[in-house]
Amino acid sequence: MSDGVGQSSTWQAVDAFLAEQLIGADSTLEAAAATSGTEGLPAIAVPPTLGKLLALLVHVAGARSVLEIGTLGGYSAIWMARALPEDGRLISLEANPHHAEVARTNLQGAGLASRVEVRVGPAVDSLAALASEDRPPFDLVFIDADRRNNPAYVSSAIELSRPGALIVVDNVVRDGRVLDASSQDPDILGVRHMLEALSQDPRVDATAIQTVGSKGYDGFLVAVVRQDDRMPRE
Numbered sequence: 001m002s003d004g005v006g007q008s009s010t011w012q013a014v015d016a017f018l019a020e021q022l023i024g025a026d027s028t029l030e031a032a033a034a035t036s037g038t039e040g041l042p043a044i045a046v047p048p049t050l051g052k053l054l055a056l057l058v059h060v061a062g063a064r065s066v067l068e069i070g071t072l073g074g075y076s077a078i079w080m081a082r083a084l085p086e087d088g089r090l091i092s093l094e095a096n097p098h099h100a101e102v103a104r105t106n107l108q109g110a111g112l113a114s115r116v117e118v119r120v121g122p123a124v125d126s127l128a129a130l131a132s133e134d135r136p137p138f139d140l141v142f143i144d145a146d147r148r149n150n151p152a153y154v155s156s157a158i159e160l161s162r163p164g165a166l167i168v169v170d171n172v173v174r175d176g177r178v179l180d181a182s183s184q185d186p187d188i189l190g191v192r193h194m195l196e197a198l199s200q201d202p203r204v205d206a207t208a209i210q211t212v213g214s215k216g217y218d219g220f221l222v223a224v225v226r227q228d229d230r231m232p233r234e
Ligand code: SAH
Pocket: 044, 045, 046, 069, 070, 071, 072, 073, 074, 075, 076, 077, 093, 094, 095, 096, 099, 121, 122, 123, 124, 144, 145, 146, 149
């Protein structure tokens, strides 16, 4: 568009402006982002504006127990863990051992090492292990890993969380590619199959919001596990 509105440069400038107005400088998060860059991790963490939304959701949900799928360098984990109470816990699942190591360093630097556990391995395996553990259900789950596995991740998230829990899924729009019904891209198929499964699942209510900003045009999904219509827990 010729007036600049609707251009990616405008989205980035507005995202930066909103972050500056509402979030401001944060040496802990900036150090984590810098270390992740130095260590060669891709710059695909959530933007500060979404990081803060995750923290606000953790706060309003009164969450004590949070699950993350896709740790990268721990940027979103730092946002969420800081919003937990002192005895709250975040478990974050990461397949890449180097990413997990950088995340642990960043979480240590943020003073959150005791509140966050990073588990290394393919998330489907870690989720199966979590399901067999005797632990309280999660209050919030953030899914931000390989999108081809989103149907499995959402299914596990529902099983592992309490009635009323929130499930947030990043990257559900991807420049509008989610619309492509003939896509053979496993990541697009993963998002489409996840949406289809959610639409037919009486255990959850969901919506999705398109976003533009520093990471381009994308979107995130928010689902709530219903308080009723729920399979009884053993
Ligand atoms: N939530 C992070 C960004 C995650 S990027 C943040 O906002 O800071 C996606 C991460 O998912 C990457 O680190 C990638 O290694 C990890 N990942 C990809 N496939 C995975 C899998 N099958 N199991 C667990 N983690 C996976």
